[in-house]
Amino acid sequence: MRWIALTLMALALLAVSPQPLLAQTAPAQPQAQAAPEAGAPMGRTSATEAEIFRQIRQGVQGTVSIPDKKAGVLVQSEGENWRNIRNGPLSTYGAWLLLGMVVVIAVFFAVRGRIRIEAGPSSRTIERFNAVERFAHWLTAASFIVLALTGLNMLYGRYVLLPLIGKSAFASLTLYGKMAHNYIAAAFVLGVLMMLVLWLRHNIPNAGDVKWLAQGGGMFGKGKHPPAHKFNAGQKLIFWSVVGGGAVLTVTGFYLLMPFDFGMGIHDMQKFVVWHAVVALILIAVIVGHIYIGTIGMEGAFDAMGTGHVDENWAREHHNLWVAEVKGERPQHGHD
Ligand code: HEM
Structure with missing residues (x-):
């Protein structure tokens, strides 16, 4: 034959x-x-x-x-290599990365518990993010979550969802998921651009960031609060991961929408699929950690993006230099 x-x-x-x-x-x-x-x-x-x-x-x-x-070209044999990479190491290491992140968070939660406001909640609040900042954040967050779920379905759906919901439901879900992925990407790009404009000046690295990182952000023990401005070093890392990762995802994703335009061929497309998936998997793992700390991981953090106002004691413990700037106080240094 x-x-x-x-x-x-x-x-x-x-x-x-x-x-x-x-x-x-x-x-x-x-x-x-x-x-x-x-x-x-x-x-x-x-x-x-x-x-x-x-x-x-x-x-x-x-x-x-x-x-x-x-x-x-009658037979494009590299397609076989590419497919083996995509369905082999790429999918396997990606799954380990995401599972590993969940395990790290579970262990951290078991050992450290919820990070509390040590001085207890005060009766005063302070504005942390205005409506435009919160809009930019939730536009990015909501679109990213849809992109992540529909993207993960393209990589793992056939192993996880297909056996559960059957061929016909899986085919429709994946088709509409793929369409949602293509269109909602535009909202993600807009959200990231807005955050870039709004928060760039707060995310320039400085010497204090090295000290913050050296002390593990004070997250591994009680009573330790290294000084921080509006964003601490951990948040700056999240910010730059979102901006840098978002840029790679945007460029590679854009070419994948129009694979044979711009003088590119099938080999470029295969490389872009791999880069798109690798960067997306890393960013999803980072964001899983971010969502944990912004919700159950830290008392008082969610309000910053919920109402836009945070408890003043929370702000003094985690962003003392920022509070001093906002209130026009003499900058205090962190209490170790
Ligand atoms: C349900 C999902 C999410 C929750 C509950 C959440 C929560 C938060 C909170 C509470 C803050 C403010 C922290 C502070 O006041 O210091 C924040 C900041 C931020 N969020 Fe989210 N977020 C979510 C999803 C996302 C996603 C999907 C992205 C990007 C893809 C993202 C990117 C950022 C960035 C860049 C910041 C500023 C830097 C930082 O605080 O780490 N967030 N988020």
């Missing part, structure tokens, strides 16, 4: 090619040397046929008279 299929493909290639395929550049090998190799034809063939088959499997492009020149 395979021999017949390969012969048909060879004939098709010869039919679309006005010149003998690469006959000048690659002389035919003597039959005795036609060692069996991946993609080599089975059965008895002439040396010329064997060479043609080999070239087909190597993706050599023949000449076609129709406008779509890609049709000159």
Whole structure:
């Protein structure tokens, strides 16, 4: 069967090619040397046929008279390598990364518990994010969550959802999920751009960030609160991951929407799929940690993005230099 299929493909290639395929550049090998190799034809063939088959499997492009020149490639063997990477190490390491993040959070929660406002809630609040800042955050957050879920479905859905909901439901879900992914990406790009404009000046690294990181942000023990301005070093890392990761996802995602425009071919597209997935998986893991600390992980944190106002004691414990700036006080240093 395979021999017949390969012969048909060879004939098709010869039919679309006005010149003998690469006959000048690659002389035919003597039959005795036609060692069996991946993609080599089975059965008895002439040396010329064997060479043609080999070239087909190597993706050599023949000449076609129709406008779509890609049709000159009969077998794109790199697709097999790419598929093996995508469905092999990429999916496996990605799954370990996400599971690993969940385990780290569970262990952290078991050991450290919820990070409390140590001085207890005060009766005063202070504005942390205005309506525009919160809009930018929730636009980014909501769109990212849809993109993450629909993207994860493209990578893992066939193993996780398909057995649960069956072929027909999975096919519709994946089709609409893919459409949502393509369109909602625009909202994510807008949200990230807004956050970039609004918060860039608060996210420039400084010497205090090194000290904050050296003390683990004071998160691993009680009574330790390294000084911080509006955003501490941990938050700056999240910010730059979102901006940097968002930029890579936007560029690669944009090309994947129009794979054969801009002079790019199938190989570029395959590389972009891998980069898009690797960066997305890393960013999802980072954001899982961010969502934990912004909700159950830390008392008083959610209000910052909920109402926009935080408890003053929370603010003094986690962002003392920022409170001093906002209130026009003399900057205090963190109490270790
Ligand atoms: C349910 C999901 C989410 C919750 C509950 C949440 C919660 C929060 C909170 C409470 C803050 C303010 C922290 C503070 O006052 O210091 C914040 C900040 C921020 N969030 Fe989210 N967030 C969520 C999802 C996301 C997503 C999906 C992204 C981006 C993809 C994101 C990006 C950011 C960034 C860049 C900041 C500023 C830096 C930082 O505080 O880490 N958030 N978030």
